[in-house]
Amino acid sequence: MRKRKKSDKKKSPIAVTVIAVAIVVLFLIRLVQVFEPLIRNQIFLNGITGPLFTGWKLTALGGVFLSSAAYLVLSLAGIVVLIGFLRLRRWSWVLLMAWTGVSLIISLVDYFYSRPNYAVMSSNVIIAFALNITEVQRIFGIRSDDGTSL
Amino acid sequence: MAPASDRPTVPLTASDLELLRKFEPVVSYTKGEQFFPIDVEHYINECSLWEHHRDGRDELLVNQGELTLEKLIESRPAEFGSIRYLRFIEPLSLAESAQVLADQLLLRRKLGDYFHAGIGRLARGGILPRLLDGLFSLSFLLRGKVSAATAAAAELDFNAMFAEDRKYTYYGRVTRQNGWTILQYWFFFCFNSWRSGFYGVNDHESDWEMVTVYLYEQDGQLIPEWVAYASHDFKGDDLRRRWDDHEELKIMEQSHPVIFSGAGSHASYFRRGEYQAEVNLPLPGWFSGLVHTWNKLWTETLGQPAINSFHIPFVDFARGDGLRIGPGESQTWSPVLMDESTAWASQYRGLWGLFARDPISGENAPAGPMYNRDGTPRASWYDPLGFAGLDKVPPPPKMLQMLADNCEKVSRRQAELEKLVPEKAGELQARGARLQGMEGNPHLARQFGALEKEINTLSAEVRNMRREVWENLALFQGLTRRLDRMKAGAQNDPRTHIRHLAEPDDSTQVLRFDRAAETWAAVSLSMLLFAIAALIFFAPRYIWAGLGIILILFVVAESFLRGAFVQTVGRITLILAMITTLILFFHFWKWIIVVVLVAMGISLMIQRLRELTG
Numbered sequence: 232m233r234k235r236k237k238s239d240k241k242k243s244p245i246a247v248t249v250i251a252v253a254i255v256v257l258f259l260i261r262l263v264q265v266f267e268p269l270i271r272n273q274i275f276l277n278g279i280t281g282p283l284f285t286g287w288k289l290t291a292l293g294g295v296f297l298s299s300a301a302y303l304v305l306s307l308a309g310i311v312v313l314i315g316f317l318r319l320r321r322w323s324w325v326l327l328m329a330w331t332g333v334s335l336i337i338s339l340v341d342y343f344y345s346r347p348n349y350a351v352m353s354s355n356v357i358i359a360f361a362l363n364i365t366e367v368q369r370i371f372g373i374r375s376d377d378g379t380s381l
Numbered sequence: 382m383a384p385a386s387d388r389p390t391v392p393l394t395a396s397d398l399e400l401l402r403k404f405e406p407v408v409s410y411t412k413g414e415q416f417f418p419i420d421v422e423h424y425i426n427e428c429s430l431w432e433h434h435r436d437g438r439d440e441l442l443v444n445q446g447e448l449t450l451e452k453l454i455e456s457r458p459a460e461f462g463s464i465r466y467l468r469f470i471e472p473l474s475l476a477e478s479a480q481v482l483a484d485q486l487l488l489r490r491k492l493g494d495y496f497h498a499g500i501g502r503l504a505r506g507g508i509l510p511r512l513l514d515g516l517f518s519l520s521f522l523l524r525g526k527v528s529a530a531t532a533a534a535a536e537l538d539f540n541a542m543f544a545e546d547r548k549y550t551y552y553g554r555v556t557r558q559n560g561w562t563i564l565q566y567w568f569f570f571c572f573n574s575w576r577s578g579f580y581g582v583n584d585h586e587s588d589w590e591m592v593t594v595y596l597y598e599q600d601g602q603l604i605p606e607w608v609a610y611a612s613h614d615f616k617g618d619d620l621r622r623r624w625d626d627h628e629e630l631k632i633m634e635q636s637h638p639v640i641f642s643g644a645g646s647h648a649s650y651f652r653r654g655e656y657q658a659e660v661n662l663p664l665p666g667w668f669s670g671l672v673h674t675w676n677k678l679w680t681e682t683l684g685q686p687a688i689n690s691f692h693i694p695f696v697d698f699a700r701g702d703g704l705r706i707g708p709g710e711s712q713t714w715s716p717v718l719m720d721e722s723t724a725w726a727s728q729y730r731g732l733w734g735l736f737a738r739d740p741i742s743g744e745n746a747p748a749g750p751m752y753n754r755d756g757t758p759r760a761s762w763y764d765p766l767g768f769a770g771l772d773k774v775p776p777p778p779k780m781l782q783m784l785a786d787n788c789e790k791v792s793r794r795q796a797e798l799e800k801l802v803p804e805k806a807g808e809l810q811a812r813g814a815r816l817q818g819m820e821g822n823p824h825l826a827r828q829f830g831a832l833e834k835e836i837n838t839l840s841a842e843v844r845n846m847r848r849e850v851w852e853n854l855a856l857f858q859g860l861t862r863r864l865d866r867m868k869a870g871a872q873n874d875p876r877t878h879i880r881h882l883a884e885p886d887d888s889t890q891v892l893r894f895d896r897a898a899e900t901w902a903a904v905s906l907s908m909l910l911f912a913i914a915a916l917i918f919f920a921p922r923y924i925w926a927g928l929g930i931i932l933i934l935f936v937v938a939e940s941f942l943r944g945a946f947v948q949t950v951g952r953i954t955l956i957l958a959m960i961t962t963l964i965l966f967f968h969f970w971k972w973i974i975v976v977v978l979v980a981m982g983i984s985l986m987i988q989r990l991r992e993l994t995g
Contacts, residue, residue: 325947332954335961336933340926342964349968352961359958363951365684373947 244370246361247316250327253354253361254313257334260351261306268295305334324362324371331358388624389636390602401553401716404564404594404605407633407707409653411644411700413496415536415578416588418568418706420550420717421725423542424587425450427571428467433736435462445471454728465731466746469571469586470534478530485533488540494703496644498580498696531735532584535572542571549706552719552726552750556765560776562596562603563765567719567750568647572734575645575697582646582658582695583743586734589750590647592640593765595621597776606777608638609769610649611761613658613697618770618878622651626875637708643697653701654885657694683955699885719750730756770878777867784864791857798850805843812836898942909935 269275272295283293312330315323338352361367368374391403410417430443430453443452445468459465473481489495552567570588575581595607608630609621622630629651631639641650650656664672679685706712721727726749734746748754751762761768775783816832819825866873876882909931916927933953940949966973 325950328947328954329950332933332950332957335954335957336930339929339957339961339964343926349965352965356958356961356965359954363683363955373951 244364244366246364246367247319247370250358250361250367251313251317253358254309254316254327257351257354257358258306258309258313260348260354261302261309264302264348265299265306269299301337305330305337319370321372324368324373327358328362331355331362335359388604390604391596393598393601393603395603397553397555397718398716400555400562400596400603401564401566401718404596404636404638405551405553405707405714405716406566406592406638406640407705407710408568408640408642409701409705410642410703411496411579411698412703413494413578414642414644414703415574416539416570416572416647417543417704418549418551418570419539419543420548420715421552421569422450423546424469424569424571425453425467425725427538427542428469428734429471430731431466431468431736432457432459433464433466433738435460450725454724464736465729466736467587467731467733468735470531470538470735473528473530473534478528481530481534481537484537488537496579496698498698529577531586532572532574532577535586536574539571548715549712550715550717552723553716554719554750556720558766559772560597560779561766561771562598564594564596565591565761565765566593567591569733570647573646575643577645579645579698580695581697585737585744586746587732588647589733589747590642590649591750591761592638592649593761593769594638595766595769595771597778599778605636607769607771609771610640610651612648612650612883613643613646613656615881615883617768619881619883621769621771621878623872623875625872629876633707634709639707641699641701643699646697648697648699650697650699650883650885652885653699656697656699656883656885658697685952685955696886721751725749726751781864781867784860784867788857788860788864791853791860795850795853795857798846798853802843802846802850805839805846809836809839809843812839901939901942905935905939 272292274295279292281292282290283296284290289297308326308330312323312327316327334351335355338348338355341348342352365374389403391400395403408418425448427445428448429441429445430448432440432442434440442457442465448467457465550569552569554565554567556563556565568590570590571586573583573585573588576584591611593609594605595609596603596605598604605624607621607623612620624630624632631651633639641653642648643650643656704712707714719726729749730752732746732748732754736746737744739745745754748756748759751759753759764772766772774780812832813836816829816836819829819832822829863873912931912935913928916924916931920927936949936953937946940946
C-alpha cells in the first residue's frame with residue numbers, strides 16, 4: 232500500500248467545524264429576525280408609512296427599524312467573523328468571542344423581556360463553549376502550548 | 382566542616398551587647414515616614430493608663446504626665462474580660478482636631494519629606510476589589526477606628542518628643558535554644574500610620590516590630606546562618622533567609638542585614654519595593670463553599686485561571702528611599718538590652734496604645750514584645766526558633782553529625798531487614814504448604830480458617846518489610862548524598878524552605894495608558910454609582926438588564942486599560958453562556974436528558990458492535 236503523504240496544513244479540530252456551522256445557523260436566524268418584522272409591517276410593499284421619531288422618542292415603526300438594523304449589523308458581522316475564523320486568524324477568535332458575548336446579552340435581555348429565541352441561545356452557547364476548548368484556543372494563538380493565556 | 386570564609390564571626394566569649402552590636406541591622410525607611418523607633422520610657426511618660434471594663438466603661442488609672450515605667454507595672458487587680466491599655470493621644474475636641482491637622486500640614490512643609498504613592502493600590506486591583514475597598518472604607522463607620530486627628534497629633538507629639546532627645550533605639554535580646562544563639566532586635570514606634578499616611582489597612586497607637594539573627598557555634602566562634610523578619614501575610618519558614626542568599630538578603634559592612642521598612646506599617650522586607658498586601662474578606666462558611674465550588678468548575682472544568690475577587694489590595698511601600706539608621710549610616714542605633722527580667726516587658730500585659738474597640742483588632746494597639754493582645758505569651762518571644770520554622774533545623778555542625786547518625790540508623794535497620802525478610806518469607810511459604818495440605822479435608826475447616834488468617838497477617842508483614850527495604854534504600858541514598866555534599870562544603874539552594882516568597886511588584890510592569898488607568902481606577906467606582914443612579918431615574922423598567930450591561934461595560938473598559946481585553950471578553954462570554962445554559966436546561970431539561978441518553982446509547986452500541994465484529 233502506498234504511504235499517504237502527510238499534509239503540512241494545520242488540522243483544525245471538529246470544534247472549529249461545529250462553530251462554523253453554528254455561525255451560519257445564527258446568520259440565517261438573524262436574517263429572519265431582520266426581515267420578519269419588516270415584512271410583517273409591509274415595509275417592502277408600502278414603504279415607510281409613518282414617522283420613525285416623535286421628538287426624542289422612537290415610534291413603534293422606528294423601533295422595528297432599529298431592531299432590524301441591529302440584527303443586520305450582527306448578522307453581517309457574523310459573516311466577516313466566519314471568513315476570518317475559517318482562515319484561523321487570531322483576531323477572528325477575539326471578534327467571535329465578543330460577538331457571541333454581545334449576542335448572548337441580547338438573547339438574555341430578549342428572554343427576560345418575554346421574547347425568547349431558544350435557537351439563538353443554543354447556538355451562542357455552543358459557540359462560546361467551543362471557543363473555550365484549549366485545542367481551539369491553541370490553534371488561534373490565544374493559549375500557548377503549555378496552557379497559559381497569551 | 383570549616384566555617385564559611387565570607388561570614389563574620391564573633392568569639393563565643395563576647396557579651397550579649399557585643400553580639401547585638403556586631404549584627405545590628407541597617408533599617409532603610411521610605412521617604413515620608415512619620416515615625417521612627419524610640420525608647421519606651423519617653424513614650425510612657427506621655428501616656429495615660431486606662432482600663433476598659435466588660436460593661437463598656439473606660440476607667441482612668443493613671444493620668445497623662447504621671448505615668449512612669451514603675452507605675453505601669455504596679456499590681457492592679459482586674460476583672461475577667463477587662464482590657465488594660467495606654468493612651469498616647471487624649472480625646473480631642475473639634476477645634477483641637479482642626480488645630481492639630483493644620484499643625485501637621487505645617488510640620489510636613491517644614492520637614493519637606495513628602496510621600497507620593499505613584500501607581501496607587503486601586504489601579505492594581507480589578508473593579509470588584511475596588512468595590513469591596515469602598516465597602517471596607519465604609520465599614521469604619523461601624524467599627525472603631527483611630528481618627529485622622531489622633532494620627533496627626535501623634536506625629537506632632539512624636540516630633541516634639543524626638544526633638545528633646547534624638548535617639549534611635551532598639552531593644553536587643555539574646556537567647557539560646559537547641560544549639561542556636563538567637564539575637565532579637567525589637568523596635569518600638571509610638572504610632573502605626575499605614576492607613577492615614579500611606580493608604581494602607583489600619584492605623585493604631587504604638588507598634589512593635591522585630592527581626593532576628595540566628596547564629597551557630599563552631600570552633601569557639603559564633604557564625605550567622607539565618608535572618609528572619611516579621612512581615613504581613615507570612616509565617617514560619619517563609620520569614621527567614623540564609624545569610625549567603627545575597628539576592629534576597631543585603632548585608633552592609635559584612636555583618637549588618639538591611640531591612641526595608643514598610644511606610645507607616647513598619648513591616649520588614651528583605652528587598653526594596655512595593656509589596657501588595659491583601660486583606661481577605663471574612664466570608665460566611667456557606668458562601669466560601671459556593672465560591673470554592675465555583676472556582677473548581679471555573680479552573681478545572683473550564684480551564685480558566687483562578688480568580689480571587691474577595692480580597693482588597695493594599696500596598697506596603699518599602700522603597701528604602703528615606704532615612705537609613707544603622708552602622709555606617711548618618712544615624713546610628715542606641716541599643717538597650719532586654720530579657721525576661723525586664724519588668725516593663727514581662728509585667729505589663731496590656732495594650733501599648735489606644736484600645737479602639739475594633740472587633741477585628743486592626744485598629745487596636747498591640748501588646749508588648751512578650752504578649753499578644755489578649756495577654757497570652759507571644760510565640761516569637763517564647764519560641765523564636767519555631768517562629769521562623771527553625772525548630773526542625775539543626776545548626777550546621779550538628780547537622781553533619783545528625784545526618785551521619787541517621788545514615789547509621791538506616792543501615793542498621795536495613796541489615797536487620799535483610800535478615801528478617803528471608804526468615805519471614807520462608808515461614809510464610811511453610812505455612813502456605815501446610816494450608817495446601819489441608820485442602821479437600823472438610824473436618825479441618827476450623828484449622829484451615831485460622832491458618833488462613835495467620836497467613837494473611839504474615840503476608841502483610843512480609844510485604845511491609847519489603848516495602849521498607851526499598852524505602853530505606855532511597856532514604857539512605859538521599860542522606861548519604863546530602864552528607865557527602867556537606868562534607869565537601871557544598872550548600873543546597875538557600876530558598877528550598879520557602880513556600881511563599883514575598884516579592885515586590887514588578888516596577889517595569891506598567892499599565893497600558895498609565896495615567897488613564899490610574900485616573901480610571903480613582904473615578905470608576907463613583908462613575909458606576911452615577912450610572913446606576915441615572916438608570917434608576919431614566920429607565921427604571923430596564924433596571925436589571927441595564928445594571929448587567931453597565932457592569933459588563935465597566936469591566937470591559939477596565940480590561941482594555943489593563944491589557945487584558947481578550948481574557949476578559951472570553952470570561953464574560955463564558956459566564957453569560959453558563960447562565961444561558963441554566964435557562965435552557967430549566968426549559969428543556971426533559972429534551973436535554975433524552976438527547977444525552979440517546980447519544981450515550983448510540984455511542985455504547987457502536988463500541989460494542991465494533992468489539993463484536995472484531
